[in-house]
Every structure is written in C-alpha cells, then in structure tokens.
Amino acid sequence: xxxxxxxxxxxxxxxxxxxxxxxxxxxxxxxxxxxxxxxxxxxxxxxxxxxxxxxxxxxxxxxxxxxxxxxxxxxxxxxxxxxxxxx
Amino acid sequence: xxxxxxxxxxxxxxxxxxxxxxxxxxxxxxxxxxxxxxxxxxxxxxxxxxxxxxxxxxxxxxxxxxxxxxxxxxxxxxxxxxxxxxxxxxxxxxxxxxxxxxxxxxxxxxxxxxxxxxxxxxxxxxxxxxxxxxxxxxxxxxxxxxxxxxxxxxxxxxxxxxxxxxxxxxxxxxxxxxxxxxxxxxxxxxxxxxxxxxxxxxxxxxxxxxxxxxxxxxxxxxxxxxxxxxxxxxxxxxxxxxxxxxxxxxxxxxxxxxxxxxxxxxxxxxxxxxxxxxxxxxxxxxxxxxxxxxxxxxxxxxxxxxxxxxxxxxxxxxxxxxxxxxxxxxxxxxxxxxxxxxxxxxxxxxxxxxxxxxxxxxxxxxxxxxxxxxxxxxxxxxxxxxxxxxxxxxxxxxxxxxxxxxxxxxxxxxxxxxxxxxxxxxxxxxxxxxxxxxxxxxxxxxxxxxxxxxxxxxxxxx
Numbered sequence: 001x002x003x004x005x006x007x008x009x010x011x012x013x014x015x016x017x018x019x020x021x022x023x024x025x026x027x028x029x030x031x032x033x034x035x036x037x038x039x040x041x042x043x044x045x046x047x048x049x050x051x052x053x054x055x056x057x058x059x060x061x062x063x064x065x066x067x068x069x070x071x072x073x074x075x076x077x078x079x080x081x082x083x084x085x086x087x
Numbered sequence: 088x089x090x091x092x093x094x095x096x097x098x099x100x101x102x103x104x105x106x107x108x109x110x111x112x113x114x115x116x117x118x119x120x121x122x123x124x125x126x127x128x129x130x131x132x133x134x135x136x137x138x139x140x141x142x143x144x145x146x147x148x149x150x151x152x153x154x155x156x157x158x159x160x161x162x163x164x165x166x167x168x169x170x171x172x173x174x175x176x177x178x179x180x181x182x183x184x185x186x187x188x189x190x191x192x193x194x195x196x197x198x199x200x201x202x203x204x205x206x207x208x209x210x211x212x213x214x215x216x217x218x219x220x221x222x223x224x225x226x227x228x229x230x231x232x233x234x235x236x237x238x239x240x241x242x243x244x245x246x247x248x249x250x251x252x253x254x255x256x257x258x259x260x261x262x263x264x265x266x267x268x269x270x271x272x273x274x275x276x277x278x279x280x281x282x283x284x285x286x287x288x289x290x291x292x293x294x295x296x297x298x299x300x301x302x303x304x305x306x307x308x309x310x311x312x313x314x315x316x317x318x319x320x321x322x323x324x325x326x327x328x329x330x331x332x333x334x335x336x337x338x339x340x341x342x343x344x345x346x347x348x349x350x351x352x353x354x355x356x357x358x359x360x361x362x363x364x365x366x367x368x369x370x371x372x373x374x375x376x377x378x379x380x381x382x383x384x385x386x387x388x389x390x391x392x393x394x395x396x397x398x399x400x401x402x403x404x405x406x407x408x409x410x411x412x413x414x415x416x417x418x419x420x421x422x423x424x425x426x427x428x429x430x431x432x433x434x435x436x437x438x439x440x441x442x443x444x445x446x447x448x449x450x451x452x453x454x455x456x457x458x459x460x461x462x463x464x465x466x467x468x469x470x471x472x473x474x475x476x477x478x479x480x481x482x483x484x485x486x487x488x489x490x491x492x493x494x495x496x497x498x499x500x501x502x503x504x505x506x507x508x509x510x511x512x513x514x515x516x517x518x519x520x521x522x523x524x525x526x527x528x529x530x531x532x533x534x535x536x537x538x539x540x541x542x543x544x545x546x547x548x549x
Contacts, residue, residue, distance in 0.1 A: 006241040026154035029219040038222045044392045050385030053407040054268045054484045060403030071543040072278025
C-alpha cells in the first residue's frame with residue numbers, strides 16, 4: 001500500500017518535471033528580461049553554472065588594461081604571476 | 088559498530104579515495120604530456136585553456152538545451168556527444184567499482200546499482216543543462232540531490248541499488264582530483280589588492296559567522312554552522328563539499344547548505360549589478376565586490392559581465408583567488424575538528440597531536456598533496472602551466488563534476504526529508520546565512536574600495 005502510494009507520488013513528480021522542463025521553462029526563457037540575460041551570457045560566452053573557475057569558458061587571466069590601472073605589487077613585482085593574459 | 092572499527096573504516100575509505108584520485112591525476116598528466124604540441128607549446132594565445140588532451144574525448148556531459156531536449160547530446164559544432172557522455176558514466180562506474188573492490192565488496196553486487204546511479208547522474212546533468220536553469224546558476228548538485236531525495240522518499244531504495252551507494256567515497260575521490268584545480272600559484276594573479284580583498288575578509292567572515300551560529304543563534308550542530316559559514320564566505324557549493332567532508336557533516340546538513348547557497352546566489356547575481364550601476368561605483372571596485380561576495384564562480388562572472396567586461400574580468404579573478412583558499416580552509420577545519428570539536432572524551436590533554444593524526448580525514452592529505460604538486464608544476468614555467476591547465480580543463484575537472492554529481496544522487500537517496508525538517512523549521516541556518524552574508528557584503532565592499540579604489544589605484548585612467 002505504502003509502496004503504491006510512493007509510486008504514484010514519483011509518477012506525479014515525473015509528470016511535473018516533464019511539464020516544467022518541456023513546456024514552462026522554454027516559454028519563460030523567451031520573456032524579455034530573461035531572454036536578454038540569456039542572450040548576454042551567450043554573447044559573452046559565460047558559463048553561469050560554473051562551480052569553479054576551471055569550468056568557465058575562458059580561464060580568467062589578468063588583462064593588460066588592469067595592470068595599467070592598478071598597482072599590483074608595491075615593489076614592482078607585477079610580472080611575477082605566471083599565467084597572466086595579455087589582451 | 089565500535090568507534091575503533093568505524094575509525095578503521097574511515098581510514099580505509101579515505102586512503103582508497105586518495106590513491107584512486109592521485110592515480111587518475113597522474114594518468115591525466117601523463118596522457119596530456121604524451122600528446123603535447125610540438126610547436127609553440129608555451130603559447131597561452133594558442134592554447135588559452137591549456138594543451139589539448141586526448142582524454143577529453145572520453146568524458147563529457149549533457150550540453151545546454153532550450154526547447155529541444157536532444158540538443159543536449161550535441162556539442163556547439165553539432166557533433167553527437169552521446170559516446171563521451173556514456174564514457175563519462177563509465178569513468179564513474181569504474182571509480183565506484185574500484186572503491187567497492189578496495190572496500191571488500193564484490194563487483195557483481197556493485198555493478199547494477201553503480202550503472203543505475205551513473206544514469207541518474209546523467210539525468211541530473213540533463214535537467215541542469217536546460218538554458219533557463221543554466222543561466223541562473225541552479226547547478227547540478229541541486230538536481231542530483233532532488234532526484235535522490237525524490238526516489239528515496241517515495242518508492243525507497245531497492246536492495247540492489249543500496250549495495251552501490253557509496254556517495255561519500257565518490258565525493259572524497261572527487262575532492263582529491265579537485266585538489267589539482269586549487270592552484271596556489273594563481274594567487275598572484277591579482278596582486279596585493281586581490282589578496283587583501285579575498286584573503287583578509289574571507290577568514291574573518293568565516294570565523295565570525297561560525298562563532299555567531301554556535302554562540303548567538305545556538306544552532307545545535309556545529310558542523311552545520313561550519314558548512315553554512317564556509318559556503319557563504321568562500322565559494323559556495325565547492326567549499327561546502329570540502330568543509331563538510333573535513334568536519335564530517337551529515338548529509339542533510341550539506342544538502343541544506345547547498346540549497347541556501349544556490350538560492351541566495353541567484354538573488355545576489357540578479358540584484359547586485361543594478362545596485363552597483365545605480366550607485367555609480369567604479370567597475371573595478373564593483374567587480375571586486377561581486378567576486379568577493381557571490382558564492383558561485385559562474386554567477387560571479389555572469390553578474391560581473393552584466394556590468395561590463397572590466398567588472399567581469401576583475402570579478403572572475405578575485406573569485407579565482409578566493410577559490411584557491413579551499414585547500415587551506417579544508418585543512419584548517421579538519422585539524423580544528425579532530426583536535427577540538429570532535430575530540431574523544433578519554434583523550435589525555437597532552438595527546439592533541441596524536442589525537443588529530445589518529446582521526447584526521449586522510450583524503451584531505453591527498454587533496455593537499457594534489458594541490459601543492461600541481462601548483463608547483465604550474466609555476467615551473469609557461470609550458471608546464473599549459474600542461475596542468477590542459478589536463479584539468481580537458482579531463483579531471485569533468486570527471487570531478489561527474490563524481491560529485493553521482494555522489495549527490497547517493498546522498499539524496501540516503502537522506503530522509505524528516506531529518507531536514509527541524510533545521511528548516513527553526514529558521515536559524517537561514518538567519519546564519521543572511522547575517523554572515525551581510526557582514527561579508529559590508530567588509531568586502533570596504534576592502535575593495537580601500538585596495539582597488541584607493542590604496543593600489545594608479546593614476547592612469549583608461
């Protein structure tokens with residue numbers, strides 16, 4: 001009896017997930033502000049779901065403009081980072 | 088089970104996780120070295136994510152899809168990735184089987200459940216890959232936990248599946264592999280202002296919120312206070328996983344911390360950029376503020392990029408420096424827990440070192456070893472940096488994601504809704520998170536303004 005009840009609840013959850021992922025979310029993502037956010041992230045190649053920096057589409061590397069505007073190391077050791085990107 | 092027997096079991100599982108994790112890292116580095124490029128091997132421009140590795144073809148996960156679910160099984164160029172996804176599941180089954188074998192279980196008992204769990208992990212990836220979900224940082228751990236919770240709390244876990252549930256082992260192995268991504272050398276990327284913003288504020292917020300959780304909010308579980316404080320002050324889910332393993336938090340506590348972190352990450356990702364733009368804050372200071380406060384890395388970059396590319400780059404790099412604190416924090420938490428919080432009553436006062444060593448979670452040593460070895464290799468030269476980056480981004484990071492994902496499915500299957508209820512109803516973990524995050528916001532803004540906005544600011548304007 002308990003098992004049948006549980007199976008019904010699991011089936012209901014499966015139907016809900018199918019409706020949400022198959023119908024509601026695809027429609028919702030076309031709504032103005034959401035669509036603009038998604039389009040911007042696509043254009044900038046941002047993996048919003050990245051849990052750690054290694055999962056980003058581009059590894060964050062220090063750009064040249066940043067070195068020109070910010071004093072990185074007071075004693076002039078600006079070049080000591082081994083992987084800085086020059087953009 | 089007696090305490091000593093349980094302790095032996097922990098050591099065995101931790102040792103197995105460390106061994107398997109380190110073997111995988113050596114394999115990834117060796118294969119990437121064998122396939123190293125013949126020319127311009129030290130060119131970051133040519134290989135922005137490191138040297139390509141042949142192992143990348145053996146593992147992938149469902150890609151972002153909008154309204155046609157089958158898009159998920161094709162890469163950006165339109166090629167099918169069904170094979171690499173199945174092989175990714177195969178890697179998880181292989182790691183799980185090795186762990187089961189080292190733990191004394193038979194493969195015949197493990198394999199049916201192991202394959203089913205890998206399949207459920209694939210479903211979690213698929214749900215997380217829907218574009219709307221993906222664009223708001225609702226990461227795969229949430230769906231993996233939800234799938235496990237749903238099955239475990241409706242139809243229950245059949246015996247054939249229960250015999251393959253080794254989520255803790257998968258997560259520990261994933262953490263050892265994850266050590267290779269925690270590159271201490273990357274700390275130098277943003278110089279002193281970045282270090283001050285990330286490394287001064289983060290420990291202060293972590294310790295202050297843990298203390299407030301234990302002494303002011305009087306949350307009964309210290310491990311819950313620690314996991315919530317770490318995921319809020321360091322870097323979200325990944326920090327929660329590492330500290331939960333280091334202080335042996337309950338599955339329910341880790342699930343709750345992850346839920347809180349993902350919920351507030353979405354709110355902060357959406358609300359902070361308009362506030363920064365409205366206040367007229369400098370994009371560099373704004374980016375540093377985002378990087379130091381929003382939990383999840385992807386959400387930090389998304390929020391930064393919505394302010395502009397400058398803010399996006401600074402935010403990502405500050406977050407990266409904060410990311411690299413995980414190793415040190417996990418180690419410190421493990422020492423503190425084994426030495427002070429979780430200390431057995433019969434230990435003599437003079438035996439603190441021995442007690443810490445006896446109960447120390449060994450896989451943390453594997454994690455630290457991987458981190459230090461890869462950091463050393465990474466800082467040896469530009470070619471070595473590309474070697475490490477290639478092995479990580481092409482293989483180990485993906486495998487770590489799969490191991491965590493299936494580990495979370497296992498955790499969900501073993502979690503009872505009812506055990507989550509008291510913590511949820513009291514609302515105190517929520518108060519802890521909100522209070523700690525407010526402190527984090529204020530201190531990080533002050534430090535970012537001080538360092539990036541004034542102390543280390545050059546006079547050159549763009």
